[in-house]
Amino acid sequence: MADGVQIFELHKELAHISQGPLDIASYFNKIKQLWDDLASLSANTNTACTCGVIKKSNDEQKVFQFLMGLNDIYIQVRNNILMMKPLPSIRTVYSFLLTNEKQRVVSSGSQFSTQSASFQDGVSRHSVFPKVNFDSPRTLSLVRKYCKKPGHTIDKY
Structure with missing residues (x-):
């Protein structure tokens, strides 16, 4: 039987996890490590169900936990994901957010400065x-x- 204190600490950390300064991949790896640690400690507690209801419920909880910890710049993406029926898998959500993050990086890097040569006076x-x-x-x-x-x-x- 797993140590109740360890399981409690993992649940507590999951309840308070947030992206903060991390990129999507680092944030996902951090939360996934907590999920994996929790799963390994409580591997024997969920073996009675064979219909898949508990697994589906656990997957949905992971999606909600992951989305709750995201920074506010992902509010629109989070809302779009939450409106999907059925709720996508955590793998799909992670993929959506990685794509969105890459698009943000590309679009922020391609914005033109007003000091750019193409906007200066006298340029033909x-x-x-x-x-x-x-x-x-x-x-x-x-x-x-x-x-x-x-x-x-x-x-x-």
């Missing part, structure tokens, strides 16, 4: 868009694909 349109010739060198004397006129290249437009 031609310096923003590089000159590109999509035709191969051997077809230079042929009719251009861009405007269908001989000798015209895309950089003239």
